[in-house]
Amino acid sequence: MKILIIAEHNNGQLSEATRELFGLPLGQAERHAVVAGEGVEPLAAPLGQLGAAKVHLIDSPTLAGSTGESLAQALGQFIPQLAPDIVLAAHTPQGKDLAPRLAIALDAALATDCVQVSCADDHVTARRPVYAGKATAEVEFTDDSLKVITVRPRTAKPPGPDATRTAEVATIAVELPEQKTALKEIIASDNARPDVTEAAIVVTGGRSLGSSENFSIIEAFADSIGAAVGSSRAAVDAGYRPYRDQVGQTGKVVSPQVYIACGVSGAIQHLAGMRTSKHIVAINTDPDAPIFQLADYGIVGDLFDVVPALTDAAKNQNGND
Amino acid sequence: MNIFVCIKQVPDTTTRIKLRGDGNGIDEADIQWIVSPHDELAIEEALRLREQQPDSTVTVLSAGPERVTDSLRMAFAMGADSAVRLDLPGDADSGMNARALAAAIGKLGPADIVFTGKEAIDDGAAAVGQTLAAMLDMPCVTVVNGIDYGDGAITCRRDVGGGSIEVIETTLPAVVAAQVGLNEPRYATALNIIRAKKKPIDTLSAGELGVTEANRKTRLKNFELPPPKQPCQIIEGTPADQAKELIRVLAEDVQVI
């Protein structure tokens, strides 16, 4: 069985979500990686160290400011040459744009946002959440077409790089037609912290913070443990946080290792965005707040006391390391 | 302009999900159905564009069984000009849904612009917009939270995560997938909801759209509810004790810091 991993990169670095794809239990499958863009050659070595047997480079200046359209065209030309059984991409803004277009171009089956993907004995099993994480379902592939699968970030742990491994490297040339879409500009975020969808830990504050200034206690705690800062919709609507931080049905869907909800009641629309977190911590003055029904660990208390104490405890812990 | 909007009917977030006996789907008996929230933004954007562009029509499409006519009526109540149901089973995969939508737009079009939501909240697949665009050979801009309309082209602001925004220019016709922030969907007034009850909803059959079970490439099966939660472990003590213990849990039990 041959698996192709589409490597996403930013500023010359592989994305964390791409590294995670190498941590999936793929058994004995032959793992290839493809990386498209301008000046991508230096990414071959790290991909080899992650476990790619062969790295295919599509290096072209036209792919520098690439949109889903051009990437899908480039990969659509290359993939039939390799003829993999499975194409894996991360379920990120880029992967979400790419995968459906590839599936159409290659007449492939598409399964997006999977939270479990494994291969054994030439058979792939994939599960995905449905109804905002209220259930999961297995994706049955009805025929033996190529399968294009996107995997939710933080589904697997990335393997540590193995410096003794190297991949065979091939260079692929593609011809791109004139594009209908053009990337004009990227307005970079001023967010110095990790994005909520990608962080291992998310610390979320709710309406109870009372002001944007008070969110500094959430930020200080998040920074002490390398976490992203999330927000409930009530806190966004009140103007305490930007929309980019909103977790929930109409915000982002996150699946971190640990989700720490501070002064968040746990409304169903909020749970829709964080239910699949591996461990959930709730800090709330109200022992009957619905969030405690989903939480693994709870602190019944005033976040204005508890959160600064957590920052101190985390700093002490770091000091002990 | 010929404006199309694709809307999906989904269970309301607050509805409790019960699995069917065979585990291969949900029991639809007591489900409260709604228009998927991002699709309301898609309808709103279409209506605003119609207001700017004289002689425009807004056609709303939804693929699904008989029940989806209620959602199409909601679109009428918001102000759509016509609504068509594409008669597909409720468990059609995104490829089948997109194929039906593309065929319907082919029949009723040509379209100048097609609006979808960034994702439907039942499957959260974020797949149908791009799939439909690929089938129609149109460009597609997803997760859009702002649009400037130009002559034969549009410039979209796209939310690519972490607060970063991509500015993408695309020629029309195009598919645009709406993200929160694009607009504030209007409420349908009670009067318009009553009026919408009398509006005709056309139906196109799967046969007319050229969609069959042979187009199905995936099917969801073996649904599982999350395992019952262990009761929450409450950490007691003074704030300092509680903090120390939680940090210990994160460092030693969960090993994340």
Ligand SMILES: Cc1cc2nc3c(=O)[nH]c(=O)nc-3n(C[C@H](O)[C@H](O)[C@H](O)COP(=O)(O)OP(=O)(O)OC[C@H]3O[C@@H](n4cnc5c(N)ncnc54)[C@H](O)[C@@H]3O)c2cc1C
């Ligand atoms: C269509 C729709 C979509 C929605 N989408 C989203 C979404 O994407 N994301 C989202 O979050 N919400 C969403 N909502 C809103 C959601 O229903 C809730 O209103 C919202 O999540 C509540 O935010 P909150 O928990 O911050 O505030 P509240 O519900 O007001 O809860 C505040 C909590 O803080 C606790 N508290 C108060 N003071 C303290 C203190 N000093 N220390 C500790 N705890 C304290 C209280 O006990 C309470 O539990 C949506 C709603 C609708 C209708």
Ligand SMILES: Nc1ncnc2c1ncn2[C@@H]1O[C@H](COP(=O)(O)O)[C@@H](O)[C@H]1O
């Ligand atoms: N059955 C359907 N009928 C009409 N539009 C749909 C259907 N399924 C998906 N869509 C559209 O495609 C978007 C993305 O859906 P999904 O790919 O299922 O997340 C939705 O927000 C709708 O605008």
